[in-house]
Amino acid sequence: MADKQLPDLTAATAMNGADLFLTRQDATTEDRKVSGAVMKTFMQDGLFVKASDSTDDISEGASNLFYTDERVDDRVAALLTAGANMTLNYDDGAGTLTIDGPEIPSVPVDSVFGRTGGVVAASGDYDAGQVSYDNTASGMSATDVQAAVDELQAAHSDFFAPASQTTDDISEGASNLFHTDERVDDRVAALLTAGTNMTLNYDDGAGTLTIDGPEIPSVPVDSVFGRTGDVVAASGDYDAGQVSYDNTATGMSASDVQTAVDELAASKADKLIAINAQSGTSYTLVAGDAGGYVRFDNASPIALTVPPNSAVAYAVGTMISVRQAGAGQVSLIEGSGVTINTPQTLKLSGQGAAATLIKVSTNTWDLVGDLEALS
DSSP, X not given: OOOBXXXXXXXXXXXXXXXXXXXXXXXXXXXXXXOXXXXXXXXXXTXXXXXXXXXXXXXXXXXXXXXXXXXXXXXXXXXXXXXXXXXXXXXXXXXXXXXXXXXXXXXXXXXXXXXXXXXXXXXXXXXXXXXXXXXXXXXXXXXXXXXXXXXXXXXXXXXXXXXXXXXXXXXXXXXXXXXXXXXXXXXXXXXXXXXXXXXXXXXXXXXXXXEEOOOOOOOOOSOBTTBOSEEOOOTTSSBGGGSBOOOTTTOOSOOBHHHHHHHHHHHGGGGSOOEEEEOSSEEEOOGGGTTOEEEEOOSSOEEEEEOOTTTSXXXXXXXXXXXXXXXXXXXXXXXXXXEEEOSSOSBBOSTXXXXXXXXXXXXXXXXXXXXXXXX
């Protein structure tokens, strides 16, 4: 028979026992003869797979497994988890996966917040004064969210004062972008996904995002918060711990209003400066005095030493205030390698005088305040 390349060989030729010649596909002319008997043995032993063969003619391997209903059932049962108010029951033997939802009570309500039909939450249903606030942790006097926020605002008015410039005075950067309706629309459309029984339709040109849900059956309610008739919001219906809080913008850890207000109240302690009262006649500043207020009260002269950076590594920009409360004059002493800049002396001017040290480099401080003038 004529020479043939291996891909042209047929099972029939091999099975008939004819001798075959195999020709290389490269530039050489080297041929190989394979006896028909050998090829027949290869075909019978399954060492070659015919083009007409299918997965029915081969054994299942260890990784590329064949499809079975049982494998699909087990995978789906492992994949699904029960969400809020849902239960899953997989019967492997029966080959069933039962998904149960909550039973909807049959309790009529005449109206909710003055509205009838499929009522959903709307702006104005509650105001902050109607949401109770537990002040146990914060020690505040407020008992509702409105009063709690007002109390925090009043306590921190110096930290919340508006700056002289606004975003209208600067250009938009590459990352901190200005708010626009279009950006909000696009972000919300990208953020939302249609859950169970919901559909979303975003019309960018019209600026609308239509959310369609299932038709809600008319189910009666006996009472709301123990009240019947036309039920409206009342103080005490909810407490602040039941009102969710989105901490995305603030970076706070709180996820409800109660915890958020407590977290803000706790943070006010960070705004207070530490007072270090000294009654001796000599003192060397320590790390804990950074950002603090050192008060000296003694009738005799007092020596206050500013240590070098090698002893206490204050950050550049650290401020330390000192005051002479007693009759003993406070004199500042430069530690090894320390320079204190002032156009006057390094002494406070007298009883009641105060001055502030500001670290401007590794071992250099500026001193400003009530200082004794050069003679």
